[in-house]
Amino acid sequence: MKLKPIVIIALIITATFAWPDLNRPVVRSTDGEEHIAGQLILKLRPELRGRVNITTGDGIALFGIPNLDALNRKWRVNEIAPLWRRPEVGPVARKYGCDLQYLIQFDVDQDITPVGIDYAGLPEVEYVSPNGYMRFDEEPNDPSYTRQWHLVNIGAARAWGVAKGHPRVVNCVLDDGLDLFHPDIEPNLWINTPEDVNGNGRFDTLPYPDGDIDGIDQDINGYADDVVGWDFVYGDPIPMPEGTDTHGTHCWGIINAVTNNGIGVAGTTWNSSAARRPACGEKRRRARA
Template identity: 75%
Template sequence: MKVRLLTAIVLLGAVVFAGSNWPDLLRPVVKTTDGEEHIAGQLIIELVPEMRGRVQVSEQDGIALFGIPGLDELNRKWGVSLIAPLWRRPTVDPIAQKYGCDLQYLIQFDVNQDVMPVAADYQNRAEVAYAVPNGYMRFDEVPNDPEYGRQWHYVNLGAAVAWGVAKGRTRVVNCVLDDGLDLFHPDIEANLWINTPEDVNGNGRFDTLPYPDGDLDGIDQDMNGYADDVVGWDFVTGDPIPMPYQTDEHGTHCWGITNAVTNNGVGVAGTTWNSRSMALRCGQGGGISIYAAIGAIYYLVPMNAWSISMSFGSATPYQPMADACRYAWESGLVLFGSAGNDGAEVMRYPACYEGVENVAASGRNDTKASWSNYGTWVDVTAPGEGIYSTVPRLVGSYASLDGTSMSCPLAAGVACWIKCYDTTISNATCIQMLHDACDSMPDPLYAQG
């Protein structure tokens, strides 16, 4: 996207954001014989609790070192060039410690190296709790006619009645983990969450110019480990401008479903009627890496977010991602994951992790969408066919898409509306209220519909 490119060029000589320890998440995606995918030449490892406080990352002759002899021996053996922590905040809260969030690291080595023997070597070390590939999870979207459906889903949800009872509150913050969003879309910008300490010119918006003309001064004003994160963070490239790459539209579409600016005489309405949403970019080109998704969760939880929408998945469960989801749930957030679009009775992750609501898709007649996954593990079903929402201005501003990818942010948006109605509500009570408000579905394939 031209705006992103020009901004990056201006900043290149002026501001340093994430430093040299941000991994290359644009490496090739490798597909294994069982169909699962991961980023080439990268592992995520979690160290055992006894290693807490012992890691001193350094570099010697091009090899990244932990400062732990046994691990450094393996790093030299496999030519590890980078060690990137998943937890970047200077302090660690007790729930994060409980799940070892601060003990998780990505290691990066030769892009052509098979990751499995490397993982086995690290897994055999007493210092390592587990070692897994940096899994790549595809978005659960099916493209459709951009004029089909518009916003029929709000009729089925009874949204007009709900909006008559309560509308969005700016202190209720929801988060869509996806491929970024068009920050300056006329139906998005006004509902962006603003990290006030980083808004250095104090105008309540994100100005992507170096200070004093804009907000980018390269200083981590709130000391959370992310400099200049006025509206969020790009976990792919390690900078504070989470705009989508070229024609990527998935994230902007999902973000708009949850929280497009409502009652502004422009475009479409969002489910929450004007709460606030962070801008987070975790992937591009059709999917995300678990490193980026986990990093985003560790970023947003301490920033007092309420909901997380995850419209992606794979059939493989990854322990670090499961730990991140449990950390978010126990910290008081609600999490939603898309069930998948295989049209089959199969489990998908993160939707099937503990603490995550598994969201399947329905059509206009409130029965299962033909392509939606199903099963007793589905928690809730939401409209997912012909959902009309925002897309980047570069590709037309608005479009209609199908997928459990669309159902997921819609369900998350309802949870945000519940929180706006009662800001004292807990995540467990909110989910129970969401279930209680659901209608039974006249479809035998959706036992939990």
């Protein structure tokens, strides 16, 4: 039985209530989710509202509900903590059953899966979940990250703790040339697969068959050999900088530099990819048509 994941944020901790140990080790499961060791969250069915009477005897915490208490004894539950901390239960909290959620704690080395399956099988339990762990601040290992004050100003580390983008999210950068083969850029370049005729997942500027330049517009978008984008100034598929132009590379890097690779800087989007895409020009042409 798959446990329903949930994230609990302990925003309010009063001095009068003894929470279970929230400093326990964090365990990463095979699916990449993280949870606090030896803890589960139960949501009870609405019929049990007002019937829970938490007591502790012989080191076992009990709900005062026979079926639940039998499992508490089996798994030696030593703490029960209601997640709803206020004496009153307003209509919204009541509607969503906030007052019916309890965190239970047992041995720190106990695998939570069989415990969760046991509780999920009870008619008194609506769902069971690990006590999910969310990292709100995640900082990359790029050596120049600490000098990127703009990332601090926008709270990037906190955002990255929630989401780090995805390569399927493609940004379009319109600027001057891009240093396509910079080690902090190339791995995040969007690749126009039909034009990557030698099929190696990167842009090779040599003529085919040694490279991708064959003069054919494989994806029929009006631009031949646009593997990573297009140079709209000179009308060719290699949008490298001319002379000392660095503005495009600089801006592209702010957005999309390869992040957490131990090289150079961090990009704002962490995992997204980007290109100087003909699609941008196409949209403008369609708009004018």
